[in-house]
Each structure stands twice: as C-alpha cells, then as structure tokens.
Amino acid sequence: MNLETAALILSKIGNPTRLRIVRLLVRAGDQGLPVGAIQKKLKIPGSTLTHHITHLKNAQVIRQERQQATLVCKMEYGQLAKLVEYLTEECCADEVGSENRG
Numbered sequence: 001m002n003l004e005t006a007a008l009i010l011s012k013i014g015n016p017t018r019l020r021i022v023r024l025l026v027r028a029g030d031q032g033l034p035v036g037a038i039q040k041k042l043k044i045p046g047s048t049l050t051h052h053i054t055h056l057k058n059a060q061v062i063r064q065e066r067q068q069a070t071l072v073c074k075m076e077y078g079q080l081a082k083l084v085e086y087l088t089e090e091c092c093a094d095e096v097g098s099e100n101r102g
Contacts, residue, residue, distance in 0.1 A: 001082045001083060001085070001086040006083055006086050006087070008059050009059045009060075009061060009079070009083050010083075011059075012055045012056055012058070012059035012061060013056070013059070013061060015052065015055070017042065017044065017048075017052050018052050018055060018056055020042060021038060021042070021049075021052060021053070021056060021062070021073075022056065022061065022062070022075070024038060024041060024042075025038075025062060025073055025074065025075040026075055026080075028075075030074070031072075031074075032065070032072045032073050032074030032075070033072065033073055034070045034071065034072050034073075035049065035053070035064075035070075035071045035072070035073060036070075038053075038073060053073060059079075060076055060079050061075070061076055061079055061080065062074060062075055062076060063076055
C-alpha cells in the first residue's frame with residue numbers, strides 16, 4: 001500500500017457514519033450484512049446510507065454482493081489488513097536504543 005491509497009481509505013472511513021458501517025460489517029464477519037439491516041441498525045435514510053456505502057466501495061473497503069433479491073455488504077478484510085500493516089510497518093524504528101539491539 002502506498003501513502004495515497006492509505007490517505008484515501010482513512011479519509012473515507014474517517015466519517016462517523018462510515019466508521020459505524022465498517023464496525024458493523026467487521027462484527028458481522030464474512031457473511032456481511034444486508035443493506036436493509038445496516039439501515040435499520042443505524043436508523044438513517046436509505047439515500048444517506050447509499051451515499052456512505054458508495055464512498056466505502058470507492059475506497060475498496062467494502063464490497064456488495066447480490067444474494068437473490070438482497071444486496072449484502074461485506075468487508076474487504078485484505079484491504080483493512082494492508083492499511084493496518086502500512087500504518088504499523090515501521091513501528092519502533094526510531095526508538096532510542098534500537099540500534100544497539102540484535
């Protein structure tokens with residue numbers, strides 16, 4: 001992951017409603033959640049939810065799958081893992097005394 005991609009993802013999930021969506025989908029696991037269930041849990045209008053889901057899809061944080069007549073949102077766990085890895089990959093690199101370890 002590069003800086004621009006990480007910044008895009010962080011800007012998209014940095015909205016309180018979008019962060020709530022991400023957390024709901026993480027809790028739901030691999031099966032995801034139907035859009036209607038997300039709307040019911042968040043108590044927001046459908047058009048507002050669509051707006052937020054579009055932002056998360058554009059950042060490839062979530063994906064949508066049609067299951068018969070139901071649209072299901074699912075986390076892109078790989079993308080989330082790459083973001084966390086990018087943010088922590090240089091952990092403690094500049095720690096005082098780290099050059100004496102080893």
